[in-house]
Structures are given as structure tokens and as C-alpha cells.
Amino acid sequence: GAVVSQHPSWVICKSGTSVKIECRSLDFQATTMFWYRQFPKQSLMLMATSNEGSKATYEQGVEKDKFLINHASLTLSTLTVTSAHPEDSSFYICSADSGLSYEQYFGPGTRLTVT
Amino acid sequence: GENVEQHPSTLSVQEGDSAVIKCTYSDSASNYFPWYKQELGKRPQLIIDIRSNVGEKKDQRIAVTLNKTAKHFSLHITETQPEDSAVYFCAASPGNQFYFGTGTSLTVIP
Numbered sequence: 001g002a003v004v005s006q007h008p009s010w011v012i013c014k015s016g017t018s019v020k021i022e023c024r025s026l027d028f029q030a031t032t033m034f035w036y037r038q039f040p041k042q043s044l045m046l047m048a049t050s051n052e053g054s055k056a057t058y059e060q061g062v063e064k065d066k067f068l069i070n071h072a073s074l075t076l077s078t079l080t081v082t083s084a085h086p087e088d089s090s091f092y093i094c095s096a097d098s099g100l101s102y103e104q105y106f107g108p109g110t111r112l113t114v115t
Numbered sequence: 116g117e118n119v120e121q122h123p124s125t126l127s128v129q130e131g132d133s134a135v136i137k138c139t140y141s142d143s144a145s146n147y148f149p150w151y152k153q154e155l156g157k158r159p160q161l162i163i164d165i166r167s168n169v170g171e172k173k174d175q176r177i178a179v180t181l182n183k184t185a186k187h188f189s190l191h192i193t194e195t196q197p198e199d200s201a202v203y204f205c206a207a208s209p210g211n212q213f214y215f216g217t218g219t220s221l222t223v224i225p
Contacts, residue, residue, distance in 0.1 A: 032211055034212065034213070036215075041218075042217070042218070043204060043215045043216060043217045043218050044159065044204065044213075044215045045215070046212055046213065046214060046215075049211070049212055059116070060116065091156070093158060093159075095213075097211055102147040102149075102164065102166065102208065103149070103161060103164070104213060106158040106159050107158060108157070108158045109156070109157070109158055111156070
């Protein structure tokens with residue numbers, strides 16, 4: 001139980017284009033989903049907290065107009081990287097909170113490469 | 116916001132020895148402290164966690180201790196095995212957000 005998937009697992013895009021990453025909770029309803037980015041050999045940095053049906057809450061220093069988050073249902077949140085640049089290349093990981101425990105369930109991550 | 120520091124950044128131990136990783140946090144509202152193991156390119160895997168109303172928790176070879184007064188918590192791995200080699204992250208949670216430490220790359224030498 002408590003499985004979270006992400007799609008795609010990897011994506012290569014050209015500079016200036018936008019990329020959408022999906023995060024799904026497969027066997028539970030996620031009251032809250034979280035988006036992290038992780039640069040090589042670095043830690044997971046929380047980007048934003050996404051609650052179903054409401055606007056995401058972004059961490060300080062994260063550009064909300066660049067990283068658009070939509071949490072349209074209790075099982076799906078999307079992160080759109082708009083006008084991507086090479087410095088946006090990173091490993092993006094989502095997690096989901098069932099609201100029933102303290103634990104978060106992590107997706108497998110999406111490797112984004114911007115050329 | 117919460118600031119989590121983690122030490123050491125790298126750790127090498129001989130197989131069978133113990134490994135200790137330490138973290139400190141800044142936000143006294145943090146009440147949940149999970150530890151994750153992450154292999155390259157994979158999702159973090161929860162290995163043990165502790166809540167603020169408990170000072171110590173043990174699960175086979177893995178234990179975590181928490182000192183709320185000093186705002187630090189530690190991961191202890193005993194009888195290390197080569198398959199324990201990975202990057203380990205601590206996290207602190209004030210509310211439902213997780214703030215991660217900088218990671219420790221553990222190498223267990225056979």
C-alpha cells in the first residue's frame with residue numbers, strides 16, 4: 001500500500017519550453033502533496049506544498065510563476081516547469097501525505113534535463 | 116523556516132562496525148524526525164522515524180535517539196553490512212512539511 005508514482009521518469013527538453021510532471025497516489029487519497037528538487041549529490045529541497053483544491057504554498061526563494069503546481073484531485077498533483085533553462089535541470093521528487101500518519105510517501109522521481 | 120544540519124557528510128566504516136550520523140534542527144515546533152536511505156537515482160526509503168514524545172527507538176540494527184532540549188537527533192547503525200552503503204538523510208517536520216539534512220554518504224568496507 002501507499003504507492004506514489006511519477007510520470008515521466010525522465011525528460012529532456014529544449015531551453016524555453018515547458019515541461020509537466022505528474023505525481024499520483026495510486027492506492028490512497030493524498031490530502032497534501034509535496035514537491036522537492038534534488039541536485040546531484042545534494043539534499044532534497046522542499047519547493048512547495050500542494051493541497052487539493054487550493055493554491056500551493058511555495059517555500060522562500062522558489063518562483064511560483066516558474067514552477068506551476070496544480071492539485072486538481074486527491075490523487076494527482078502536477079508540477080509544470082515553465083520556460084525551462086539548463087539550470088532547472090534536476091531530479092524532481094514528489095511525496096504524498098495521507099493525513100493518517102506523519103509519514104510521507106515518495107514518488108520515484110523525474111530526471112529533467114534542459115538542453 | 117526549519118534548518119537541519121547533518122554530519123558527517125561522508126563516513127567510511129569497516130563491515131561489522133557501527134556508524135553514527137548526527138543532525139541538529141532549529142525549529143522547536145518540529146515534532147517528527149524521519150531518516151531516509153537513498154540509493155543513486157532512486158526515491159528515498161524510510162528506514163526509521165521518531166516522534167518528539169519519545170527519546171529513543173530501535174528496529175533491529177538501526178536506532179534513533181532524540182534530544183529535544185538540545186534539538187539534535189542521531190542515527191545509529193550497528194553491525195554494518197556492505198548493503199548499508201548509501202546516502203542517508205535526516206529530516207525534521209514542524210507541521211507536515213519535511214526539511215532535510217544535507218546527507219551522509221556511508222560506505223561500508225567489506
